[in-house]
Amino acid sequence: MSVFVKKIVSASNLSFIRLNAIRLLSSKKDASKKDDAQKSTEDIKKNILIEKYGAITTLNIDRQKTRNSLDEATLREMADAINSFDKDPEAKVLVFNGEGGSFCSGFDLDEVEAKGYNTLLDAASRLLRRPLCDKTTIAAVSGYAVGEGFELALACDLRVVEDTAVLGCLGRRFGAPQSLYGGRRLTSLIGLSRALDLLITGRPISGVEAHNMGLSLKVTATGTALGESIKLAKSLLKFPQNALIMDKLAAVNSQLNPNSEESMRDEAIMQSLMGLAIEDLQKGIKKFQGGIGKHGKFYKLTEAPLKDWEIEDSTEEISIKKDEDSDKDDKK
CATH class of the missing domain: 3.90.226.10 (2-enoyl-CoA Hydratase; Chain A, domain 1)
Incomplete structure (x- = not known):
């Protein structure tokens, strides 16, 4: 029985060695493939x-x-x-x-x-x-x-x-x-x-x-x-890109692509961007109403609203306090 167990153990050790050898060989192949891929990428x-x-x-x-x-x-x-x-x-x-x-x-x-x-x-x-x-x-x-x-x-x-x-x-x-x-x-x-x-x-x-x-x-x-x-x-990058691209394509079309297939392609792109541009515009209106971009400012378009003193339509509460002497004069 002990001899039989020894044979099984030795056989399992042999298969383990073979398995490791196969894994080592495959890992080398994978490494070489990666090197080849890296070299081809570098060539590109x-x-x-x-x-x-x-x-x-x-x-x-x-x-x-x-x-x-x-x-x-x-x-x-x-x-x-x-x-x-x-x-x-x-x-x-x-x-x-x-x-x-x-x-x-x-x-x-x-x-x-x-x-x-x-x-x-x-x-x-x-x-x-x-x-x-x-x-x-x-x-x-x-x-x-x-x-x-x-x-x-x-x-x-x-x-x-x-x-x-x-x-x-x-x-x-x-x-x-x-x-x-x-x-x-x-x-x-x-x-x-x-x-x-x-x-x-x-x-x-x-x-x-x-x-x-x-x-x-x-x-x-x-x-x-x-x-x-x-x-x-x-x-x-701070500008909504859809309207920016639409205006750019319109300008290029007017000069470089009049009545051409490329002009038709660009018109199709502009139409596809229209819905997204309207969404950007709605967001922009809310920003403007919150004080961002007022007075022609192009900075801080994506940050917090302007401070109170920068907002054009601001109101101030003024309280007037009368002196006691002026009250007596008024009574006389």
Whole structure:
């Protein structure tokens, strides 16, 4: 009997050892799969960096050796990132930025030669959307924003431009057309005469001149465009987003999408937002009645009501006390 028990124990120990060996082997396989997945993820995101600050997302082009030029891989990564931002219900504002002191120097000319212009144009098809996103987009322009990089900045709703930035249609030197609706967008922003100046001559302009032309919301010091853009983005989060998007789409449609399929798409989006915008408006009316936002104030829109002395329709109780001597005089 004891011999039989020993055999059972030894057999169970053997199976236990085999089981552990199988588990160890499977764990190694799982670890290798995770490593492979991590490597593939790193490969996917090797040209851009995505960072999130609450409802604000930054898309940072990171090809610093070529001043953040756009090759096929980078363009496809950007398209995926923009689509993810569009689908994220928590994301409200997207900020485009270039790492290393330059926004974007346009298409990578070496890759244009190797793969052909149409290959890069096909990879950039997501950037042809008008508007680029339904939600708000901001370009933090520093260093060079030329060629398709200039067009990317023009595709954004708002631009914060550093005073030393260089913008323009520098592709004119090589016979490259404005392939991302840059001519149309530029004309809608600054008018035909100024747009033709930049499009025909291809001359570069500084951030200061770009601001004077009306291309930027704000001109800022060197090295501060990203910080100022994030600050701007934070200031927009306090607004109800549905009406904001509706008004933006209406403005873009009037300039870029008259009588087009995209215009019909945007009209459908605006109609779908109408009910939500009305709900936001009802909430806004209650806030206003409680003292928030009165006198044209844009700050503290989501905080406590204004103090009593800030409320316009305030009443004060005044009590008058008569002196005893005046009472005696009245009796006489």
